[in-house]
Amino acid sequence: MNEFLIFDMDDTIFETKSIGEEPVKPILDKFEHLLIHRFGTELAKEIVAKLWKYPFDVIADTYKFDEYQNSEFARLVNENEYNLKVQPFEDFNLVKNLKQEKVLVTTGFSKLQNAKIQHLGLEKEFNKIYIDDILDPKRIFKKGIFKNILLDKNIKPEFVYIVGDNPHSELKAGFELGLNTIQVAKFGQKRSEYANYYISNFKELIPILAVK
Structure with a gap:
């Protein structure tokens, strides 16, 4: 079975600070x-x-x-209306070329997250996009979304890779579910106890996926 990749967005695909203050x-x-x-x-x-x-x-x-x-x-x-000028990290081009099925799971306010997704051109890069809206009264958090993906896809946890930067969000949720967690440390962050793998560039993702 091919690996199934679940990506975070903020500070994983692009630098959040690059949005700037104005918007x-x-x-x-x-x-x-x-x-x-x-x-x-x-x-x-x-x-x-x-x-x-x-x-x-x-x-x-x-x-x-x-x-x-x-x-x-x-x-x-x-x-608010958002006119964002944002770009993915340069090495995100390597992710675009991956053959595995990819989905995006991002946390935030739906309108702002959708504006980021649109300006980054991510709709065409992922098979599906999920937004964990932090004020949704029926919020299930990223962990709940991951569980639903496993059920919907009928896929074993060992074939699923979580790719993200946040130790307290997607990495912790994925680790607790027995998924493979890949910490993207673009800014030299300390390795999380919830990270099975630790990378600073997406080129390091390729050999990890080639193991299985």
Whole structure:
């Protein structure tokens, strides 16, 4: 049986910081005004500064955002129009040439993730794309999506490879399900305990897939 590849997107296929501040600054400026009413000016600024660095759901959990704050942030994200200028990592061309079936599983707000997918031209590179929307009330997280893929494809875990950068998201989920986990460390990240393999360039992916 051929290997089945599940890719993450942010900081795996492209550098998230390359989006820049301009496309999302209007969202965070408006959200900061909303946060001031609950947290005060100083703490609101601190929270927004962290939103530039960390996923929204992590910050929301850390500061115990209520339903109103979560829904308002989602509304701002969904109302915003995104004119992104982003490119995949240069070595992503090697991934395009892989013969294995590939799917994309990415976490975030659906509208923003779809804008990234569109501007990166990923619709034609993957057999299917799944978005783990962080504010979906029926959210099953990446682990649930992986489980559904295994069931839908009727594929054994040893033939499935998770390719991503986040130790606390796709790598942990894949490892717990007995899948092969490949950590993409584009920025010299420390090797995760959940990584079966560790690469910094997609050319290192080829010999891993050739083993089985």
